[in-house]
Amino acid sequence: MNRARSKGTTETHGATGTASPSPEPSAGSSSDEVLKARGLTRSFKTGTARLDILKGIDIDIRRGEIAAIHGASGAGKSTLLHILGTLDRPTSGQVFIGETNAFELPDDGLAEFRNRTVGFVFQAHHLLPEFTAIENVMMPLLVGRSPWDSARDRAEELLGEVGLESRLDHKPMELSGGEQQRVAVARALVGRPHIVLADEPSGNLDRENGKALLDLMWEMSHRYRQAFVVVTHDEEVGRRSDRIYRLEDGLLHAEAA
Ligand SMILES: Nc1ncnc2c1ncn2[C@@H]1O[C@H](COP(=O)(O)OP(=O)(O)O)[C@@H](O)[C@H]1O
């Protein structure tokens, strides 16, 4: 899927970024910056060969912003998202979530920090099969030691927002693919994270359900000024995003939105 880029619409995204499209006066202040990565590289050793997948990536995401990342299969999009979400360490470079330099935290501190600050929506829902929808959504709060009752209230509120108030006690197997992904979105948002990272979230859904899921993510982003980074093959998603990037040859190129 190496779509040719027309001349003049791309640039290598540098450290400074571009002006935030948000009309709010506080936009651009450092407190509005929810995710910042600098100089990310990631290499994999396979036998005697070394694969350099990411070769120096910078990205800045502000509150309320939706960034889309396109790229061919194997370009390193999932690798990048895992590092931005602190699930994987880069070979070199830094990830700041809010003011925190994430990879300077010790491993157990990092796991707690990640649970509190990052939400994930994967292509497969990754819900826990033996737990109900509401229990799955409560899980990040319970892991973060929230009291049961407030976790339950908050999870119920979120499931209502994603249109699943009548499915609270269904297990994942008892939900459609689109509903499972809605639960995953509710779970990603429940802890009011700094950033939600979505890796081809509509990849396993049919067109209609895929569109509904993306509409829901946009609606949530606007309602809560929630920042999202969305990896997707869907060019339309890009057109609706505040920023579009293409990952190619290990570098992130900004495209005109
Ligand atoms: N743990 C790993 N060890 C070796 N190679 C890996 C590993 N993870 C990913 N890769 C390689 O890195 C490249 C990028 O993978 P990935 O980030 O999954 O791409 P994308 O999500 O853009 O399709 C692929 O060629 C893949 O085989």
Ligand SMILES: [Mg+2]
């Ligand atoms: Mg991938």
